Amino acid sequence: MGYIIGLxxxxxxxxxxxxxFALAITAVIIMxxxxxxxxxxxxxxxxxxxxxxxxxxxxxxLAGQLMNSAGLSVRLVNFCSALVGFIRxxxxxxxxxxxxxxxxxxxxxxxxxxxxxxxxxxAMKKKGYPADFxxxxxxxxxxxxxxxxxxxxxIIYAVMAETSIVAxxxxxxxxxxxxxxxxxxxxxxxxxxxxxPIEEKFQLRKLWVSFKExxxxxxxxxxxxxxxxxxxxxxxxxxxxxVMAAFFIGVFVYRELRFRDLPQVLLNSGIQxxxxxxxxxxxxxxxxxxxxxxxxxxxxAAITAATANRYxxxxxxxxxxxxxxxxxxxxxxxxMIVPIVMPLVHKVGIDPIHFGLIxxxxxxxxxQTPPVAxxxxxxxxxxxxxxxxxxxxNIYFILLALGVLIILTxxxxxxxxxxxxxxx
Amino acid sequence: MNRRWLYGEKMKKLHAWAIRxxxxxxxxxxxxxxxxxxxxxxFRYVLNSSISWYDEFAGYLLVWLTFWGAVLALDRGRHIxxxxxxxxxxxxxxxxxxxxxxxxxxxxxxxVVYYGWMLTTQLTGETTITxxxxxxxxxxxxxxxxxxxxxxxAVRIVQxxxxx
Numbered sequence: 137m138g139y140i141i142g143l144x145x146x147x148x149x150x151x152x153x154x155x156x157f158a159l160a161i162t163a164v165i166i167m168x169x170x171x172x173x174x175x176x177x178x179x180x181x182x183x184x185x186x187x188x189x190x191x192x193x194x195x196x197x198l199a200g201q202l203m204n205s206a207g208l209s210v211r212l213v214n215f216c217s218a219l220v221g222f223i224r225x226x227x228x229x230x231x232x233x234x235x236x237x238x239x240x241x242x243x244x245x246x247x248x249x250x251x252x253x254x255x256x257x258x259a260m261k262k263k264g265y266p267a268d269f270x271x272x273x274x275x276x277x278x279x280x281x282x283x284x285x286x287x288x289x290x291i292i293y294a295v296m297a298e299t300s301i302v303a304x305x306x307x308x309x310x311x312x313x314x315x316x317x318x319x320x321x322x323x324x325x326x327x328x329x330x331x332x333p334i335e336e337k338f339q340l341r342k343l344w345v346s347f348k349e350x351x352x353x354x355x356x357x358x359x360x361x362x363x364x365x366x367x368x369x370x371x372x373x374x375x376x377x378x379v380m381a382a383f384f385i386g387v388f389v390y391r392e393l394r395f396r397d398l399p400q401v402l403l404n405s406g407i408q409x410x411x412x413x414x415x416x417x418x419x420x421x422x423x424x425x426x427x428x429x430x431x432x433x434x435x436x437a438a439i440t441a442a443t444a445n446r447y448x449x450x451x452x453x454x455x456x457x458x459x460x461x462x463x464x465x466x467x468x469x470x471x472m473i474v475p476i477v478m479p480l481v482h483k484v485g486i487d488p489i490h491f492g493l494i495x496x497x498x499x500x501x502x503x504q505t506p507p508v509a510x511x512x513x514x515x516x517x518x519x520x521x522x523x524x525x526x527x528x529x530n531i532y533f534i535l536l537a538l539g540v541l542i543i544l545t546x547x548x549x550x551x552x553x554x555x556x557x558x559x560x
Numbered sequence: 561m562n563r564r565w566l567y568g569e570k571m572k573k574l575h576a577w578a579i580r581x582x583x584x585x586x587x588x589x590x591x592x593x594x595x596x597x598x599x600x601x602x603f604r605y606v607l608n609s610s611i612s613w614y615d616e617f618a619g620y621l622l623v624w625l626t627f628w629g630a631v632l633a634l635d636r637g638r639h640i641x642x643x644x645x646x647x648x649x650x651x652x653x654x655x656x657x658x659x660x661x662x663x664x665x666x667x668x669x670x671x672v673v674y675y676g677w678m679l680t681t682q683l684t685g686e687t688t689i690t691x692x693x694x695x696x697x698x699x700x701x702x703x704x705x706x707x708x709x710x711x712x713x714a715v716r717i718v719q720x721x722x723x724x
Contacts, residue, residue, distance in 0.1 A: 151657040152646040153664055154639030156630075161668045178676035178702045185626040186619045194590055194625065195597065369601070376597035399587050406586035410629020411640050417626060465640045507644050 138431045141166060141422070145472075155468045156414030163422040177421060184420025185413050188372075189295050194409040195375030196244075196286050199356070199382050201401045203241055204251050206386025206393040208353040212237055213255055215350040217335055218343040220320075225327020226335030227260045228269070229320055232277040236316045239281030241356045241378060244288050244408075245466075245503055249278035249511045253518040261519070263333050268529045271519035273323055275504045275512040275526075276533035280319065280540075282466070282500035283493060284312030286360055289466045289500075291371060292412070293492045296474040297481075300489070301371045302364055306555040307493045309361075314550070315497075315540050322536050326529075352385045365558060412467045419471045426476065436480035446484045450494070450545050453477065457495050461502020465510065469499055489555060490548040497544060501537045504530065578708075582632055589625040593618060613690035620688075620698050627705040634665075634709050655720060662713035669710040676702035 141162055148158035160181065167174060203209060213234050220229040231252065238248050253274045260270040282289060285305035294301040326332070336342070359377050363369035369377060386393025426432060443449065460469045474495065481491050503511040506523055512530065516523055544550060600614045633639050646657055680703060684696040 148664065149642050150645055151660060152641045152643055153661045154634075154641045156639065157665050157668060161664050164668055164671050174671055174675045175679060177671050178679050178699070181672065182623060182699060182702060185623040187622070188615060188619050191593060191597065191618055191622050194593055194622075198590065198594060372597060373601050376594060376601060379594050380598050399583075402587040402590045403583055406590040406625055406629045407633050407636070407638055409590075410586075410626050411633045411638055413622070413626035414630045414633070415640060463642060463644070468640050508642070 137166070137429055138426075138434065141426070141431075145422075154411075154414070155465070155472070156411075156416075156418035159415070159418030159422045159472070163418075163425055166425055172425075176424070180421040180424050181417045184417035187295060187416065189291065189301060190413065190416065192286070192291050192301070192372040192375045193288055193412060194405050195372065195379055196241075196288060196291075197247070197408050198401065198405040199375060199378035200238075200241055200244065200247050200251075201405055202379060202382035202386060202393065203353070203356065205397050205401055206382055207390045208350075208356070208382065208385065209234075209238065209251050210255060211346070211350040211390075212353050213252070215343075215346040215353075218339070218346040221335030222338035223324065223327075224334050225265075225323050225332040227256060227263060227265060228273045228323040228327060228332070230335065231256050231260075231273050232316055232319050232323065235274075235277035235281045236284055236312065237357060239278075239284040239287070239312070241286070241360065241382075245278045245282045245500060245511045246514055248281060249274055249514045250518070252278065253515045257515065257518045263335075265332055266330075266529075267519045267521040268526045269326060269330075269332075271512070271515040271521055271526045272530040272533055273319070274518075275509075275515040275530065276319055276537065277316070278515070279500040279504045279511050280315040280497070280537060281312060282503075283308040283315070283497050285309060285364065286371065286375065287496060288412075289470055289496045290492060292416070292467050292470050293474055293495060295416075296470060297478050297488050297492060299492065300559075302367075303489045303555040303559055304492045305364055305371070306558055307489050307551040308496070310554055311493060311497065311540070311544050311551055314544075315537065318536055318540055319533065322532060326532075352389050355381055355385070415468050415471045419475070423475045432476045432479045435476060436483050439480055440483055444484055446486055447546065449480070449484050450486065453481075453491075454494065454498060454541065454545060457498040458502060458505075461499040462505050463508055464502075466496075466499035466503060469502075470495065487548060487552060490551050493551045494541070494545055497537075497541055501534060501541065504537075505534055579632065579635060582628055586625065586629050586632060589621055589628065593621045593625065596621070616688060616690045620691075623698070624701050627701050631705050631708045631712070634712055658720065659717055662717050665713045666710050669706040669713070672706035673703045673710065676706055 144162040144165060145158055148161060149155060164177060213230060216230045216233045220226060220233055223229050234252055235248055238252055257270045257274055261267055285308050287308060290304045290308060291301055294304050356378050359381055360374045363374045363377060364371060439449065460473060481488060503509060509523065512523060512526065516526055596614065596618055600611050603609055603611055646654055649657065676699065680696045680699045683699055684694055686695050687693065688695050688698065
């Protein structure tokens with residue numbers, strides 16, 4: 137039965153049946169064959185979507201979009217420019233640091249890449265950076281910032297793996313900063329080798345001015361990170377506070393948010409949420425069947441019969457998720473695969489929080505790796521360059537990310553020490 | 561037989577009007593979610609109390625957002641899928657696969673409409689736990705949006721094969 141389900145899903149996804157529907161159709165076919173009552177179809181779809189922690193998704197998407205329309209992103213970029221623009225290859229540094237801040241608010245890599253890319257890539261090209269490097273660095277920093285909280289894929293993982301969103305967010309902070317610094321080092325190497333320009337001289341006064349301008353924007357990471365880590369807010373509450381803050385700042389402080397922009401912003405967030413939630417709903421229906429058949433447990437038993445070595449299994453999982461991430465949307469991959477592999481993860485004693493971090497980072501790498509590469513595609517279209525041209529530079533960023541991934545995989549303490557410290 | 565009505569002016573107007581209506585609904589749902597969570601935070605931290613219907617209401621808002629948004633996403637072709645392979649097929653093959661995709665969606669939505677309606681009628685007597693609404697009304701979102709998605713796919717198939 138497991139094979140039939142797998143083949144049906146893969147066949148449908150290959151001919152471009154939307155993934156949420158493919159999961160539901162597979163479930164319906166199996167139920168028809170086995171004569172299971174179809175009343176469960178609407179019931180499971182409904183309860184799949186009625187998933188309280190996922191309310192954080194539309195709210196984080198909304199906060200990110202409001203922040204863009206409200207002029208927060210531009211001020212954030214200006215501040216980063218004053219902060220790191222004096223280094224050779226300054227705009228690349230600005231790009232990476234801004235991505236790290238931005239990730240803390242928007243929670244979505246494609247949104248990051250689109251928002252920052254449209255500001256920074258034209259600026260980089262104008263200053264004489266090659267288009268391939270500009271697109272690659274934007275895409276790499278946006279995808280790796282996926283593990284810096286808040287992260288929509290992490291929220292989905294936590295729900296699917298039935299673990300804590302807050303702990304996962306905490307686990308992402310140090311690795312996210314680590315990935316950011318490693319990318320800055322690589323960019324610096326490129327900048328020195330190819331003589332990229334220096335953005336501006338370091339001036340304390342300028343830093344102070346741009347900081348004052350962006351100070352309101354910093355309230356968002358403080359609300360989100362501080363609120364969640366300090367145990368004041370749940371992820372959903374923090375997301376809602378971020379929405380209110382972005383709205384307040386946009387309307388009353390920066391005065392760039394116009395009321396007539398609001399419907400579009402709300403609608404975009406709604407549709408972006410619905411497409412993810414449809415997969416959640418379809419997966420709820422299919423996983424109910426899979427669990428009835430004990431398929432995840434059987435997969436766990438089959439693999440542990442071959443090897444129960446945690447490190448080998450982690451390596452296999454890495455390869456598997458990397459491959460999945462190259463083809464699938466990150467949310468889709470998490471929703472489809474995580475419920476199936478969790479029994480295995482528990483059985484061999486991998487920490488589910490650590491595993492969540494690895495999975496998310498892995499899928500982030502997949503978003504900048506062809507053939508699908510949703511984020512890379514976004515930055516390429518902004519930079520007006522083809523994917524194959526960008527790959528000459530992008531490959532180094534991917535290799536670097538793989539190096540970071542291996543470190544994070546085999547040194548779980550890097551991820552886990554912060555949640556262990558704060559959640560004692 | 562003249563099938564021009566399927567892509568005539570009147571049909572276009574009706575379609576645009578229906579979509580506009582659903583867009584307002586989705587805008588309202590997202591707005592309501594943002595506000596209701598913020599109000600709950602205010603109640604909890606400032607007034608030290610809690611809204612009794614908050615969890616249930618917010619959950620149902622998300623469900624409605626999911627399925628109404630799914631109709632819009634289907635209309636705009638925004639659902640998450642794997643286009644990379646199909647894009648490389650020649651156009652006639654793409655037309656065929658797209659038709660199969662729409663047919664599959666029609667089948668699953670037919671199941672959702674039929675059994676969703678059955679579920680709705682079975683549940684009309686019961687109300688929700690904390691809200692004064694019959695639970696059947698909330699479940700109605702499934703057969704209604706299912707019927708709309710079914711309709712969109714059916715119209716698209718006919719349009720696709722009739723256009724040229």
